[in-house]
Amino acid sequence: MSDLDVREQLLQGTAPGEGLAIELVGDGDLVTADMSLSIGPAHPATHGVFRVVFEMDGERILRAKPVIGYMHRGFEKLAEYRDYRQIMALVNRHDWLSGFSNELGVALAVEQMLEMEVPERAQWIRMLMAEWNRILNHLMFIGSFALELGAITPMFYAFREREDIQHLMESATGGRLHFTYNQVGGVKIDLPRGFLAESARVSKLTRSRMPDYDDLVLGNEIFRGRTVDIGPLPTDVALSLGVTGPALHATGLAEDSRVTEPYLKYGDIDVEVPVGRNGDAYDRFAVLLGRIRVSLDIIDQIHDHMTSGPVNQKLPKMVKAPEGATYVRTENPLGQLGYWLESDGGRTPWRLKMRTPSFSNVQAIPYLVQGQLLPDAISILGSVFFVVGDIDR
Amino acid sequence: MSVLARRDRALTPEETEALLRDRLGDGIIGSTLAHRMFTVHVAPSAWVDTFTRCRDEPLLDFDLFDTLHGVDAREDGFDVVAILYSTSTGNRLCLRTRCEGGRDTPVCPSLNDVYRGANWMERETWDMFGIEFPGHPALEPRILTVENFEGWPLRKDFHLASRVAKPWPGVKEPAELDEDGNVIERVPGIGDAPGPYVLDEAMAAQAIALRQVSAAIDAAAGNEAAVASAEPTVSDATMPEASAPASGTAASTDPAAAADAARTADEQRRAQAEARARKAAERAADETPEEQA
Numbered sequence: 190m191s192d193l194d195v196r197e198q199l200l201q202g203t204a205p206g207e208g209l210a211i212e213l214v215g216d217g218d219l220v221t222a223d224m225s226l227s228i229g230p231a232h233p234a235t236h237g238v239f240r241v242v243f244e245m246d247g248e249r250i251l252r253a254k255p256v257i258g259y260m261h262r263g264f265e266k267l268a269e270y271r272d273y274r275q276i277m278a279l280v281n282r283h284d285w286l287s288g289f290s291n292e293l294g295v296a297l298a299v300e301q302m303l304e305m306e307v308p309e310r311a312q313w314i315r316m317l318m319a320e321w322n323r324i325l326n327h328l329m330f331i332g333s334f335a336l337e338l339g340a341i342t343p344m345f346y347a348f349r350e351r352e353d354i355q356h357l358m359e360s361a362t363g364g365r366l367h368f369t370y371n372q373v374g375g376v377k378i379d380l381p382r383g384f385l386a387e388s389a390r391v392s393k394l395t396r397s398r399m400p401d402y403d404d405l406v407l408g409n410e411i412f413r414g415r416t417v418d419i420g421p422l423p424t425d426v427a428l429s430l431g432v433t434g435p436a437l438h439a440t441g442l443a444e445d446s447r448v449t450e451p452y453l454k455y456g457d458i459d460v461e462v463p464v465g466r467n468g469d470a471y472d473r474f475a476v477l478l479g480r481i482r483v484s485l486d487i488i489d490q491i492h493d494h495m496t497s498g499p500v501n502q503k504l505p506k507m508v509k510a511p512e513g514a515t516y517v518r519t520e521n522p523l524g525q526l527g528y529w530l531e532s533d534g535g536r537t538p539w540r541l542k543m544r545t546p547s548f549s550n551v552q553a554i555p556y557l558v559q560g561q562l563l564p565d566a567i568s569i570l571g572s573v574f575f576v577v578g579d580i581d582r
Numbered sequence: 583m584s585v586l587a588r589r590d591r592a593l594t595p596e597e598t599e600a601l602l603r604d605r606l607g608d609g610i611i612g613s614t615l616a617h618r619m620f621t622v623h624v625a626p627s628a629w630v631d632t633f634t635r636c637r638d639e640p641l642l643d644f645d646l647f648d649t650l651h652g653v654d655a656r657e658d659g660f661d662v663v664a665i666l667y668s669t670s671t672g673n674r675l676c677l678r679t680r681c682e683g684g685r686d687t688p689v690c691p692s693l694n695d696v697y698r699g700a701n702w703m704e705r706e707t708w709d710m711f712g713i714e715f716p717g718h719p720a721l722e723p724r725i726l727t728v729e730n731f732e733g734w735p736l737r738k739d740f741h742l743a744s745r746v747a748k749p750w751p752g753v754k755e756p757a758e759l760d761e762d763g764n765v766i767e768r769v770p771g772i773g774d775a776p777g778p779y780v781l782d783e784a785m786a787a788q789a790i791a792l793r794q795v796s797a798a799i800d801a802a803a804g805n806e807a808a809v810a811s812a813e814p815t816v817s818d819a820t821m822p823e824a825s826a827p828a829s830g831t832a833a834s835t836d837p838a839a840a841a842d843a844a845r846t847a848d849e850q851r852r853a854q855a856e857a858r859a860r861k862a863a864e865r866a867a868d869e870t871p872e873e874q875a
Contacts, residue, residue: 258726265710266735270742272756302617428645428669431699444646444669507765515617516665516676518648527649529663537756540736544649544665552702581726 223251226563230259236333237577241554241570248562253555257548260581268541273299273373273508276541280528281367283543284579286329287522288364289322292371295541297452298517298530299373302510310498311375312453317388317491318358318370319453320484324395325354326522327481330574334474335406337571338415343405350398353391360384373508375501385492392488395481402478413471420557420569422468430556431549434524435476436573440468446520458490470572477574480522509536521546523574547579592671593641595620601642605635621676626690629662629679630717633696636666636675644668644675650693650703652711654738659684660711664693664700681713692717710736 229240238259244252264283268276273295280295281288293315300307332347355365361380362370370377406412422432424440437444443462447455463479465472510532518527524546531540550573557573558566593601599613599622609628614621624632636644644666653661660681667674681688692715693700704715705725712734715721723729733740755766 258724258728261726263735266742270745270756275756425645426698429647429698431647431649431697431703433646442669449669449672450674513616514621514653514663515619516674518667518674525648527665529649529651529665531653540651540653542649542651542663544651548702548706549699552699556698 228566230256236575239551239575239577239580241566243558243563243566245563248564250558250561250563250566253558253566255551255554257551257577257580260577262578262582264582265541265543269537269539272536273510273538276538277371278367278369280543281369282578283545283582284521284523284526284547284576285366286326286576287322288366289318289358289362289368289370290519290521291526292369293319294517294519294521294526294528295530296371296373297519298515298528299508299510301515301517302513302530302532303373303508305374305502307375308499308502309454309496310379311500313491313495314376314380314500315371316453316455317488317495318361318368318376320487320491321354321358321388322368323484323522324481325351325358327477327484328354330477331402331406331474331481334571334574335412337567338412340406340409340412343402346398346401346405350395353394357384357387357391360387372501372504374504375499377501379500385495388488389492392485392492396485399478399482399485407475407478415565415568416471416474416572417469418467419470419565420561420572422553422557424468426556427468427553430553432524432553433549434521434546434574435473435480436468436524436550436553438462438476438480439465439472441466446518446525450518452517452519454494457494458487460487470568473572473574507536509534510538514540518544523547523576523579524550543582545579545582547575547577548582551575551580591641592668592673598622598642598673598675601639602632602635605639606631619676620674621678624677624679626679626682629677629691630693630696632677633664633666633693636677637696642668642673642675643670644673645670647697647699647703648674650700650707652707652713652736654711654736655680656738657685660688660713660737662690662707662713664703688713690715694718710734712737 224245226243226245227240228243230238232240240256240259242254242256243250244254262283264279268279271279276295277292280291282291284291296315299305328347328351332344335343358368359365361384362368362377364370422436422440424437424442427437427440427442433444441464443464445460445462446452447460448462461483463476463483465476510530512532512534514529514531516527516529518525520526525544526546527542527544529540529542529544530538533539554570554573557569561569595613595615598620599610602622603610606628609625609632611623611625613623622632636642646667646669648665648667650662650664653663655661658680661678662681663676663678665674665676679690681690683689688711690713692704694704694715694717701718702725704718705721707713708715708718708721709724709726724731727735760766
């Protein structure tokens with residue numbers, strides 16, 4: 190009898206097979222007292238200062254209450270005291286694993302307010318960087334999720350790839366984490382000489398290493414045992430909660446801003462959206478791996494489409510957005526990132542609301558862990574990919 | 583993928599508004615289409631009904647609850663803005679309402695029973711703006727700020743504490759203009775704008791001591807010109823040093839007094855900058871004839 194069969198029986202609440210000395214408590218006749226178990230704010234399974242209080246009946250979770258706000262830095266207030274160029278350096282910090290994609294959202298919002306045309310080359314460069322940034326982010330989560338489930342090796346593999354990509358992005362932007370490469374009207378500076386050749390080389394190298402992750406993680410029996418059918422999420426619940434990104438795609442719905450509301454030049458290229466079947470932890474992870482492959486495909490297409498020309502626009506001394514409000518949604522690595530920008534015509538925004546994917550996705554945790562066993566909660570927490578700075582802002 | 587295939591079912595903004603008006607009557611106040619965003623203004627009494635319609639009406643089918651947040655609407659109070667998206671038609675709809683109760687007791691009905699995602703969004707809006715959502719299971723404890731935090735941080739009458747205690751450290755002030763509407767420019771120097779912390783004061787004192795030491799060294803070397811230019815700088819710098827700790831402590835007790843203190847410190851700083859520029863010009867004038875001789 191394999192571990193998987195035992196797990197299935199445990200989940201169905203039936204008695205385990207003969208010869209195995211496992212006794213179910215909690216749901217059985219044994220009288221147990223509910224107890225409360227607090228995980229975090231500093232716990233290895235939470236990627237930062239994030240706390241969940243579980244109400245337990247034995248090993249089974251009755252209710253979960255996430256407690257957030259430990260990293261609240263008031264970005265929305267700070268943005269009201271900065272002009273549009275300074276905001277770029279501010280927004281690449283709330284989700285520190287996707288700095289470039291965050292900047293991109295604000296740049297697009299201000300350009301949409303100004304009805305500004307961005308040079309074609311700048312749009313391709315932005316796409317190229319956004320996709321590299323997406324791969325950086327996903328590699329991090331592939332490593333950390335496997336680490337939470339007890340596998341240390343994938344983390345080392347992920348960081349091997351991350352180093353190459355960070356080196357590549359650093360050569361163009363000067364930053365490894367906080368790029369501040371976008372500006373209103375384009376990007377700060379053109380790509381260095383030989384960048385595209387190097388980008389093609391890293392793309393080929395990363396693609397050749399992707400099967401390693403399939404072999405190491407996806408095909409691993411322990412990994413499958415801890416993720417298959419754990420924490421399934423139905424599509425309608427996900428949408429009602431505002432869950433987007435890999436967690437939504439895992440439920441089987443291919444709702445991706447790059448396809449459904451193409452921004453930049455995404456309309457000109459083919460973007461495939463990998464989807465899962467029932468939205469469990471395994472599907473969420475598989476979607477994440479699939480998205481890396483899609484990003485590599487996109488990067489190869491961008492290399493073919495890259496044009497020459499200017500990379501930014503000459504800006505007036507002071508950028509002022511006209512009066513009014515707009516909302517721009519981009520497909521960030523962790524889900525859909527929306528910036529609501531309301532301006533009174535001044536140099537600073539009147540209101541900049543950050544609709545961050547992590548905030549909405551974490552809201553699904555109480556739903557996901559209800560009725561699950563405690564060890565599975567770790568697998569669920571890790572598979573709802575979030576960055577604490579992105580939740581608390 | 584079936585997502586794009588059903589795009590042709592999407593209603594235009596006009597049709598959306600007409601449909602909502604037909605279902606909700608006077609609850610729909612008006613609409614705007616600007617900056618590629620379609621906004622429908624809703625009366626607070628029809629707020630929940632509008633969302634129920636948007637979700638359940640097959641032609642609208644807004645299934646993704648995107649976001650909900652507050653906006654400061656100056657003397658009129660506060661607005662609540664929510665954005666919905668339909669994964670089947672690809673339409674996005676922005677709904678906006680003005681809270682009842684003005685600035686003192688803003689109230690907006692809760693959407694918690696319509697969309698699950700409204701729960702945390704409304705808690706955040708209450709935390710940031712103090713807008714009450716009747717019908718919400720539990721707005722408390724505060725979701726992002728600490729539990730015993732006082733005040734509503736995103737209201738415009740809530741001033742950013744760090745900016746009251748300490749002016750913008752850069753040359754150009756981004757958020758404010760002077761009385762004539764010009765950009766405020768400052769020449770920042772070490773120890774010019776000590777913050778509310780003990781360490782800042784210590785650093786300022788250190789910077790001043792360093793300047794005195796270098797002036798003394800220059801004097802010992804017999805460089806008379808350097809002494810002449812260094813001495814006024816020392817006296818200039820000691821002046822704000824005496825007043826700066828006072829402004830730092832005042833900031834933590836009384837915001838109005840702190841603002842005053844910040845303003846006087848500002849003037850001092852500007853006077854300093856002018857004096858420094860004058861000195862530099864004098865020095866340049868002094869040095870040129872010597873070189874010629």
